[in-house]
Amino acid sequence: MQRRSQQIELNPSNKQSTLMSKHAGYARVAYNFAVSSFKAGLDNDEWRTYVDIKREFNAVKYDKFQWCSELSQNASKNAIHNLGDAVTRWKKGQNSFPVYKKRSDRISYQADNGTGTVEVHKNRINLPKIGWVRMREALRYKGTISKVVVSKRNNRWFVSILIDCDISNFNYQPAVLDDKEPMGIDVGINTLATCSNGDTYANPRPLKRFERKLARANRALSRKIKGSQNWHKAKAILSGVHYRIACIREDAHHQASIRIIRKASAIGIETLNISGLLKNRKLAKALSDSAFSGFLTLLKYKADRRGIPITEADQFFASSKTCSSCGHKKADLTLSDRRYHCSECGLDIDRDLNAAINLCPV
Ligand SMILES: [Zn+2]
Numbered sequence: 001m002q003r004r005s006q007q008i009e010l011n012p013s014n015k016q017s018t019l020m021s022k023h024a025g026y027a028r029v030a031y032n033f034a035v036s037s038f039k040a041g042l043d044n045d046e047w048r049t050y051v052d053i054k055r056e057f058n059a060v061k062y063d064k065f066q067w068c069s070e071l072s073q074n075a076s077k078n079a080i081h082n083l084g085d086a087v088t089r090w091k092k093g094q095n096s097f098p099v100y101k102k103r104s105d106r107i108s109y110q111a112d113n114g115t116g117t118v119e120v121h122k123n124r125i126n127l128p129k130i131g132w133v134r135m136r137e138a139l140r141y142k143g144t145i146s147k148v149v150v151s152k153r154n155n156r157w158f159v160s161i162l163i164d165c166d167i168s169n170f171n172y173q174p175a176v177l178d179d180k181e182p183m184g185i186d187v188g189i190n191t192l193a194t195c196s197n198g199d200t201y202a203n204p205r206p207l208k209r210f211e212r213k214l215a216r217a218n219r220a221l222s223r224k225i226k227g228s229q230n231w232h233k234a235k236a237i238l239s240g241v242h243y244r245i246a247c248i249r250e251d252a253h254h255q256a257s258i259r260i261i262r263k264a265s266a267i268g269i270e271t272l273n274i275s276g277l278l279k280n281r282k283l284a285k286a287l288s289d290s291a292f293s294g295f296l297t298l299l300k301y302k303a304d305r306r307g308i309p310i311t312e313a314d315q316f317f318a319s320s321k322t323c324s325s326c327g328h329k330k331a332d333l334t335l336s337d338r339r340y341h342c343s344e345c346g347l348d349i350d351r352d353l354n355a356a357i358n359l360c361p362v
Helices: 015-041 048-063 066-070 073-093 205-222 230-265 273-277 281-290 291-305 351-358
Strands: 004-010 107-112 119-121 124-127 131-135 144-153 154-164 180-189 191-196 200-202 264-269 309-313 339-341 349-350
Touching: 004 180, 015 066, 015 073, 015 144, 048 066, 073 107, 107 273, 119 154, 119 230, 124 144, 124 154, 180 230, 180 291, 180 351, 191 230, 191 351, 200 230, 230 264, 230 291, 264 291, 273 309, 291 309, 349 351
Parallel strands: 180 264, 264 309
Antiparallel strands: 004 131, 004 154, 107 144, 119 124, 124 131, 144 154, 180 191, 191 200, 339 349
């Protein structure tokens, strides 16, 4: 049994969208109630568990928050559970003390009650008190639904579904290729990935394409009075542009990583010191645009699921400066040198390909 999660965009009606906002608001109110109750407990030298807080909340909710009677109580219940988890993590020193949630925070709520109340049928999901909501795609996994979180991001609604499933039913390698080979992969700014077999995957660099749109949306927002109707509208447009950029990037990463995985029997990559590279201001913008740490994470995760070994080269291994043919190390290679020319053996090769060959696991 394994857990899989899938996030699917929802296509709610206006009425459903309003109801989902109300539920998210209810979850926030319950969470904040729990934070203050827990704090009050601490002030009185009393350790309140989430069970205590839930009891306290249930006793007063219909008086204090009358509007909640039309909503699913799962939203508040799960929010208080979350506070309980946050307190546990805080006690273990894993995060700081839980803070109040603000109205402007990314809104979400957990819709299930842990016992499979949420039903999915093809492209629809049945959410408590909301009813059947259309989904943009069907659920990919079969199994028991163990958690359902509804959230709003960039003015779009999403549902994140956690499923307990038996993965032995899945075939993760639809195309079993005979010519699988060990592959070294060099990630870069100009080309997202260069493989040691010569394959290259282009980087869409969406930020560059959307730079003007982004600038215009940002300017429009800055001219509005903060918090006004028009400000909210401008903000929605801006977040729409950001969303488009993220989608294009993510799509390119998914496509490149799966194609590499299907051809590789073993994978070698570089250990990237991203935070170090980001200190280089010239590179920082281009780097965060190509966002290749996200790409490497995807690649690792997909390889891991299919049992393809993935090795990371030593952080100080000079994959770009070393000659892939004779092993000579060049001292004066700059970023603008697109080709690698070896003074020892005369090898003349594309710079990224040279690095990829060096990273290839033996
Ligand atoms: Zn050489």
